[in-house]
Amino acid sequence: MNITELLNVNLIKLELNSKTKEDVIKEMVNLLDEDGKLLDKDKYTKAVTDREKEFSTGIGMGIAIPHGKSSGVKEAALVFGRSTEGIDYQSMDDELAHIFFLIAVPEESSNEHLKILSQISRKLMHKELRESLMNASSPEEIITLLQQ
Amino acid sequence: MKFVAITSCPTGIAHTYMAAEALDMAAKEMGIEIKVETQGSVGAENQLTEAEIREARVVIIAADTNVSKERFAGKTILEVGVKDAIKDAKGLIQKAIDMKIEDKNTAKNVSNVEEEKKVERKGVYKHLMTGVSYMIPFVAAGGILIALSFAFGIYAFKVDGSIAAALKDVGGAAMGLMYPILAGFIAFSIADRPGLVPGVVGGMLASTVGAGFLGAMAAGFLAGYTILLLKKTIKLPKSLQGLMPVIILPVLSTLVVGLVMMYVIGKPVSALTVAMSKYLTNLSGANAGFLGIILGLMMAFDMGGPFNKAAYTFGVSTLALAPSSAIMAAVMAAGMTPPLGIALATVIAKKKFTAEERESGKSAWALGLAFITEGAIPFAAADPLKIIPSTMTGAAVAGALSMIFKSAIVAPHGGIFLLFIPHAVINLGGYIVAIVAGTIVTGIMVSVLKKDVVVK
Numbered sequence: 001m002n003i004t005e006l007l008n009v010n011l012i013k014l015e016l017n018s019k020t021k022e023d024v025i026k027e028m029v030n031l032l033d034e035d036g037k038l039l040d041k042d043k044y045t046k047a048v049t050d051r052e053k054e055f056s057t058g059i060g061m062g063i064a065i066p067h068g069k070s071s072g073v074k075e076a077a078l079v080f081g082r083s084t085e086g087i088d089y090q091s092m093d094d095e096l097a098h099i100f101f102l103i104a105v106p107e108e109s110s111n112e113h114l115k116i117l118s119q120i121s122r123k124l125m126h127k128e129l130r131e132s133l134m135n136a137s138s139p140e141e142i143i144t145l146l147q148q
Numbered sequence: 149m150k151f152v153a154i155t156s157c158p159t160g161i162a163h164t165y166m167a168a169e170a171l172d173m174a175a176k177e178m179g180i181e182i183k184v185e186t187q188g189s190v191g192a193e194n195q196l197t198e199a200e201i202r203e204a205r206v207v208i209i210a211a212d213t214n215v216s217k218e219r220f221a222g223k224t225i226l227e228v229g230v231k232d233a234i235k236d237a238k239g240l241i242q243k244a245i246d247m248k249i250e251d252k253n254t255a256k257n258v259s260n261v262e263e264e265k266k267v268e269r270k271g272v273y274k275h276l277m278t279g280v281s282y283m284i285p286f287v288a289a290g291g292i293l294i295a296l297s298f299a300f301g302i303y304a305f306k307v308d309g310s311i312a313a314a315l316k317d318v319g320g321a322a323m324g325l326m327y328p329i330l331a332g333f334i335a336f337s338i339a340d341r342p343g344l345v346p347g348v349v350g351g352m353l354a355s356t357v358g359a360g361f362l363g364a365m366a367a368g369f370l371a372g373y374t375i376l377l378l379k380k381t382i383k384l385p386k387s388l389q390g391l392m393p394v395i396i397l398p399v400l401s402t403l404v405v406g407l408v409m410m411y412v413i414g415k416p417v418s419a420l421t422v423a424m425s426k427y428l429t430n431l432s433g434a435n436a437g438f439l440g441i442i443l444g445l446m447m448a449f450d451m452g453g454p455f456n457k458a459a460y461t462f463g464v465s466t467l468a469l470a471p472s473s474a475i476m477a478a479v480m481a482a483g484m485t486p487p488l489g490i491a492l493a494t495v496i497a498k499k500k501f502t503a504e505e506r507e508s509g510k511s512a513w514a515l516g517l518a519f520i521t522e523g524a525i526p527f528a529a530a531d532p533l534k535i536i537p538s539t540m541t542g543a544a545v546a547g548a549l550s551m552i553f554k555s556a557i558v559a560p561h562g563g564i565f566l567l568f569i570p571h572a573v574i575n576l577g578g579y580i581v582a583i584v585a586g587t588i589v590t591g592i593m594v595s596v597l598k599k600d601v602v603v604k
């Protein structure tokens with residue numbers, strides 16, 4: 001598995017500026033857009049917020065994984081964002097979220113990419129990884145952690 | 149202790165896998181065995197095998213999508229949302245450990261092969277009964293209205309704009325829907341809403357190609373299982389899945405069912421009808437009683453299908469050659485006894501019919517008297533192996549006696565209404581004896597052959 005196909009240093013923000021759920025989605029979508037991963041920003045944003053409406057992707061344990069599958073996405077990509085202070089993401093455990101993964105998937109995505117994403121989702125369930133991600137000091141370190 | 153689980157979420161990208169991982173981790177910690185199948189955007193991964201499902205104590209389904217439970221027949225299922233597994237996987241597993249297993253399951257799982265077969269048969273029967281029960285009121289409405297039109301006079305419907313003509317048209321419309329409804333709801337029972345379109349169309353075609361109710365039954369089953377097959381084989385990307393129910397399933401299934409009805413069923417049926425007609429023409433000079441038997445068997449075998457049509461058309465054609473026809477008389481007698489005989493059976497052997505069927509038996513009297521053979525179809529469709537031989541035997545008796553008594557009639561329809569018209573029936577007494585005898589034979593045979601209705 002090669003996570004660099006999905007994630008690069010431009011898509012990692014160790015300290016997010018946003019304070020609200022809405023803003024954090026916008027902020028991370030902008031990273032994707034600037035890195036040329038999107039065809040239609042609004043369309044993708046809508047997919048993500050629609051998904052949030054079903055129920056919050058704040059899965060607890062300080063993690064949120066907003067995601068959207070949309071034809072507005074050019075190629076599958078991942079954004080990593082971190083907020084030391086924490087953001088109220090209406091998480092299932094009512095705790096603040098600190099680690100954010102924004103996932104973008106085009107309508108027709110390769111199985112390879114989907115598998116990588118499913119692997120990351122699985123890994124996030126492990127406490128050690130979550131702690132390491134919180135303590136990582138550089139984007140490169142984040143990539144290495146997720147790569148393992 | 150072993151468990152199996154399925155996780156699935158709407159997008160199938162993240163939660164599905166998180167829930168799976170959470171369950172795996174929790175199970176490890178608790179020292180139990182679990183296998184989790186993920187149904188995500190990549191399709192099903194880590195698929196559960198039959199053996200694993202069999203050995204599992206409980207099936208956990210953590211999903212916000214519709215997970216098919218067919219595989220888990222007889223298992224105890226614990227169903228929760230996908231987030232419940234992420235949030236508290238341990239609690240979920242604990243719940244599955246504490247859950248009471250309904251004891252019907254443990255017993256059932258042992259002899260699985262035979263069980264499955266039985267269930268299957270029950271399924272087919274259930275589908276058939278669904279179709280039949282939706283069809284019954286159409287037959288009653290149509291048949292009785294047509295009969296009413298004869299009450300105005302045997303040819304009253306031929307006067308344009310008359311109430312008799314209207315009644316016959318209205319009744320005909322209801323009657324015409326009988327096959328589409330039968331086939332449509334058989335398919336509906338098998339495949340839910342998507343089954344309705346190919347089923348109704350297939351039933352309609354069964355009537356246009358002259359395949360009768362047996363053709364309609366075939367169309368219904370074909371339609372239902374075609375939908376199931378299409379659903380299984382066509383895998384579309386999520387974005388196109390919305391097209392499945394509105395375009396893809398209706399178009400493809402109707403195409404398949406339609407073509408099969410036209411070519412695989414329609415062609416042989418029309419060839420058969422032609423062959424039967426030829427055979428009957430050649431028989432014209434044969435022994436009268438024998439011809440009556442043949443006509444009777446044909447009238448009552450498929451009641452509206454190719455055999456029936458051939459016999460009826462042959463009867464009508466003889467009326468064109470002479471003012472009255474003994475062959476037509478035999479055909480009509482044989483067409484009256486199937487519903488009449490069954491109606492008789494619902495009275496003399498009440499236990500062998502459901503309450504609904506007994507009610508339906510009352511309208512069968514009226515339909516039989518009016519020479520609307522279709523009145524027997526709901527019964528024949530529900531239990532063909534018992535009913536059809538009975539109706540055939542009774543009709544053969546009626547046909548043969550009518551021929552032997554040299555009864556003859558002047559019109560190709562009308563049933564009992566014809567009997568009231570002076571000089572419309574030659575040897576009226578003999579004719580009545582023929583019909584009554586046929587009715588009694590069918591009634592007794594049905595009563596003997598049919599099993600008691602099992603009270604559930």
